[in-house]
Structures are given as C-alpha cells and as structure tokens.
Amino acid sequence: MKKYIYLLVAVLILLLMAACAMPQSTYQELFPKMYQSSPACIMILPPMNESTGADAKEYFACSLSESIGLKGYYVLPVEATFGVLREEGLYDTENMNAAVLKNLKEHFGADAVLFSTIQEWDKSWAITSGSLNITSKFALLSTATADTLWDFTMKTNVSIGSQSNNILVAALESAIKTAIEDYFPNCLSANTQTMEYAMPYGKHHPGFNTDGTKPIVPNKRGSLSISK
Amino acid sequence: MRIRFGLLAILLLLAACAQPPYLYYGTSSHSYYQAVKKQDEKSVAKYKASLEDVFQKSAKLGKPVPPGLYADYALLLMKEQNADEARVYFQKEMETWSESHDLMNFLMQRYSIEK
Numbered sequence: 001m002k003k004y005i006y007l008l009v010a011v012l013i014l015l016l017m018a019a020c021a022m023p024q025s026t027y028q029e030l031f032p033k034m035y036q037s038s039p040a041c042i043m044i045l046p047p048m049n050e051s052t053g054a055d056a057k058e059y060f061a062c063s064l065s066e067s068i069g070l071k072g073y074y075v076l077p078v079e080a081t082f083g084v085l086r087e088e089g090l091y092d093t094e095n096m097n098a099a100v101l102k103n104l105k106e107h108f109g110a111d112a113v114l115f116s117t118i119q120e121w122d123k124s125w126a127i128t129s130g131s132l133n134i135t136s137k138f139a140l141l142s143t144a145t146a147d148t149l150w151d152f153t154m155k156t157n158v159s160i161g162s163q164s165n166n167i168l169v170a171a172l173e174s175a176i177k178t179a180i181e182d183y184f185p186n187c188l189s190a191n192t193q194t195m196e197y198a199m200p201y202g203k204h205h206p207g208f209n210t211d212g213t214k215p216i217v218p219n220k221r222g223s224l225s226i227s228k
Numbered sequence: 229m230r231i232r233f234g235l236l237a238i239l240l241l242l243a244a245c246a247q248p249p250y251l252y253y254g255t256s257s258h259s260y261y262q263a264v265k266k267q268d269e270k271s272v273a274k275y276k277a278s279l280e281d282v283f284q285k286s287a288k289l290g291k292p293v294p295p296g297l298y299a300d301y302a303l304l305l306m307k308e309q310n311a312d313e314a315r316v317y318f319q320k321e322m323e324t325w326s327e328s329h330d331l332m333n334f335l336m337q338r339y340s341i342e343k
Contacts, residue, residue, distance in 0.1 A: 040327055062264060063261070065257065065295070065296055066253045069251060069295045070249050077295070077296030077321075079299075079303055080296075080300075080331065108334065182262075185258065204292075
C-alpha cells in the first residue's frame with residue numbers, strides 16, 4: 001500500500017513540475033527593441049475597428065491614454081493629436097507609412113505610435129446573464145525606423161449579470177444592460193489590465209528597467225475575465 | 229511565533245502587490261468619453277470639473293498631473309475663448325512633461341497665443 005502512495009505522490013510531483021515547465025519567456029527576450037530604444041513619448045493613433053461594435057472605436061480612443069499613461073509613458077493628448085491628424089488627412093490609421101511616422105517624430109516629438117485594432121466586440125445574453133467579448137491587438141511602432149517595438153493581443157470576457165433574484169426582472173435587466181449599457185469602464189479596465197500585464201514600464205514609472213527579467217507568455221497572446 | 233511571522237510575510241506581500249497607481253486619473257477618462265459622445269454643454273462641464281478634480285487630488289497626493297490633461301484643459305479654455313488662461317495650462321503641460329514641448333509649441337502657434 002505504501003508503495004502505491006509513494007507512486008501517487010511521485011506522479012503528482014511530476015505533473016506539478018510539468019505544469020511549471022510551461023514555456024515562458026522574459027519581457028526583455030520577447031520585446032528586445034522596447035528595451036534598446038526605450039521610447040518615452042507615445043502617440044495613440046485612431047483605433048481601427050474590425051468588429052461589429054459601433055461604439056468600440058470611441059471606447060478605445062478615450063481609454064488608451066490612461067492605460068498607457070499609468071505604465072510610465074508620456075502620451076500625447078488624444079484630443080489635440082486626433083484633431084491635427086484629421087486636418088492633415090491622416091485620420092485613417094490604415095494609411096500610415098514610414099514617411100508619415102518620421103514627420104510625427106519631427107513635428108510632435110513622438111518616439112513611437114500605438115496601433116490598436118479591435119478584432120472582436122461581441123455582446124450576447126442568455127436569459128439572466130450577458131457577456132461582452134473583446135479581442136484587441138496592439139502594436140507599438142518606432143517613428144524613427146517603423147520597426148515594431150512591442151505587440152500583444154488580448155481577449156477579454158466581461159460578464160454582465162443581474163443582481164435581482166426575480167428571474168423576470170433579472171432577464172429584463174440583463175437584456176437592457178447588454179443592449180444599452182455604457183461599457184466604457186469595462187473597456188478602460190480591459191485596456192489597463194492588458195497594458196499592466198503586457199507592456200514594459202516606461203521611463204517615468206518607478207518600476208522602469210526592473211521588469212526585463214520578469215516571465216511572460218511567449219506567444220504574445222493573453223486572456224482576461226472581468227465582472228461588471 | 230512562526231505562524232505570526234508567516235502571516236506578517238503574507239500581509240507584507242499583499243501590501244506590496246496593492247501599490248496605488250503612480251498617477252491619479254479620477255474619472256477624467258470616462259468624463260472625456262461622455263463629452264465626446266454626447267457633445268452637450270452639461271457633459272463638457274462635467275469633463276472640465278473632472279480635470280479640475282485631478283489637478284487638486286494630484287497635488288494633494290504629491291503626484292504629477294497625468295500626461296495630456298493640462299493640455300486637454302487648455303483646449304477646453306480655448307473653446308471658451310479664454311486664451312490667456314489656456315496659455316497658462318499649455319505651459320503647465322510643458323513644465324510637467326518635457327516630451328510635450330513640440331506639440332504644445334505647435335498648438336500655441338496654431339492658436340496664435342505663443343509668447
């Protein structure tokens with residue numbers, strides 16, 4: 001009997017070790033150019049919306065400054081930069097090219113620009129509960145070289161439940177919430193948590209240059225769950 | 229005794245994990261979204277008040293005002309035709325964040341309020 005217990009413990013230890021040995025990388029290994037060039041000033045470009053969510057673009061445009069600012073970067077004010085891009089006919093991020101990026105460096109001092117693509121913004125509900133799925137892809141490009149310094153894709157699930165014990169009230173509440181709710185706080189939370197996890201600290205953050213050896217998933221993809 | 233040390237270590241670890249953000253944004257981003265979305269006087273006034281709250285709280289907390297918020301306030305003042313006050317806030321942005329120099333100078337030239 002003792003033999004079997006030892007065997008079971010050995011198998012459990014091996015399973016634990018296998019789980020711990022999941023492939024991992026460090027921030028510096030995954031984003032070496034981010035550590036070499038240390039961009040300080042970031043310009044957020046108008047988000048690109050590939051999803052069916054009509055409001056998603058505005059949610060992203062208004063929340064990304066805070067999410068990136070909290071990581072220690074100087075983020076050029078979106079209201080001003082979007083206005084200038086609109087006037088210069090550069091509001092369509094899809095049309096950005098290396099020559100324009102160099103101009104953004106020269107005229108506004110931007111070291112890097114942030115491309116964000118909303119790939120999925122899907123709301124669904126089932127009787128008493130609803131959910132919002134957001135998949136977003138981010139890429140930070142150097143304005144000097146047009147090289148990608150950092151990129152990450154995050155999938156976020158926001159659960160939207162009703163507090164009511166009455167099933168009819170809960171069903172109605174969930175349906176209304178899913179349809180007309182202001183999802184800005186969820187979008188801000190999703191983007192802030194994405195940057196908190198995936199983006200190295202910028203030079204103004206007290207943690208700058210301390211995260212290079214921290215482990216991170218090597219495939220540049222992650223998932224998050226948020227409760228409304 | 230050992231248990232006490234263990235508990236203390238866990239509490240210290242938790243305290244380290246729960247560090248407050250290094251900047252204070254308050255509700256300014258959400259208010260900005262609502263002002264952009266609704267485009268009415270009430271939402272813009274609420275956004276302006278949320279920026280003023282950030283300025284006050286940041287000073288109280290000894291933190292810098294987050295990037296861009298002085299400049300956003302200056303743009304709101306420009307819409308109110310208050311150019312003198314707007315210049316003060318464009319300059320505050322420059323003093324707080326050296327990276328903003330080029331854009332702030334560009335904006336002040338654009339509004340013809342540079343000194």
